[in-house]
Amino acid sequence: GQQVMQIPQYQHVQEGEDFTTYCNSSTTLSNIQWYKQRPGGHPVFLIQLVKSGEVKKQKRLTFQFGEAKKNSSLHITATQTTDVGTYFCAGPGGPRSGGGADGLTFGKGTHLIIQP
Amino acid sequence: EAQVTQNPRYLITVTGKKLTVTCSQNMNHEYMSWYRQDPGLGLRQIYYSMNVEVTDKGDVPEGYKVSRKEKRNFPLILESPSPNQTSLYFCASRNGLGWSSLHFGNGTRLTVT
Numbered sequence: 001g002q003q004v005m006q007i008p009q010y011q012h013v014q015e016g017e018d019f020t021t022y023c024n025s026s027t028t029l030s031n032i033q034w035y036k037q038r039p040g041g042h043p044v045f046l047i048q049l050v051k052s053g054e055v056k057k058q059k060r061l062t063f064q065f066g067e068a069k070k071n072s073s074l075h076i077t078a079t080q081t082t083d084v085g086t087y088f089c090a091g092p093g094g095p096r097s098g099g100g101a102d103g104l105t106f107g108k109g110t111h112l113i114i115q116p
Numbered sequence: 117e118a119q120v121t122q123n124p125r126y127l128i129t130v131t132g133k134k135l136t137v138t139c140s141q142n143m144n145h146e147y148m149s150w151y152r153q154d155p156g157l158g159l160r161q162i163y164y165s166m167n168v169e170v171t172d173k174g175d176v177p178e179g180y181k182v183s184r185k186e187k188r189n190f191p192l193i194l195e196s197p198s199p200n201q202t203s204l205y206f207c208a209s210r211n212g213l214g215w216s217s218l219h220f221g222n223g224t225r226l227t228v229t
Binding site: 035043045103104108 | 149151156157158159160161164174189206208215217218220221222223225
């Protein structure tokens with residue numbers, strides 16, 4: 001079945017440094033979504049990528065979808081303390097479904113820890 | 117305000133005592149889902165529902181039941197909770213069109229002793 005792998009699991013950065021998290025799927029994805037979860041909070045939708053090679057920006061955040069639609073990345077430029085949290089990627093389908101289910105499979109997330 | 121509401125936020129119970137976690141959304145979403153979140157394992161789907169009276173298993177359904185009698189409500193039922201069901205639970209909803217974004221509730225932290 002479909003699996004979504006996300007690295008790194010943890011990332012410590014100094015405030016002002018850049019941060020990148022990577023997401024890889026075992027199968028081609030129709031789309032990929034990114035979510036952010038603040039400490040003690042719930043996941044909040046950030047963006048969805050659909051097209052091969054797509055790049056989208058939200059202020060200091062840059063999201064990319066690979067040409068083969070099997071990988072994606074989130075890059076944050078000049079991190080700020082407000083960026084602290086866990087970033088998840090998610091793709092359609094699940095381990096039991098082989099990609100045909102109606103759920104999202106989430107990566108395990110990257111915990112971003114920022115040292116002032 | 118558009119939201120997904122879960123109750124309770126915190127719950128401590130004992131092994132074998134049936135419990136229900138409620139979930140309600142006010143966005144008229146067709147799709148609703150339950151996830152559990154555990155350290156190192158991320159978010160795993162328990163059950164989902166495409167519409168009223170339509171439910172299906174996610175990736176970790178064992179020990180859980182759900183029902184979808186009304187569009188807005190999707191309760192999660194643990195008939196006989198066990199300590200391995202201690203976790204953080206999230207309800208989420210989205211509209212039924214394609215792969216729209218998920219809206220999550222605030223979570224329910226369940227401890228089974």
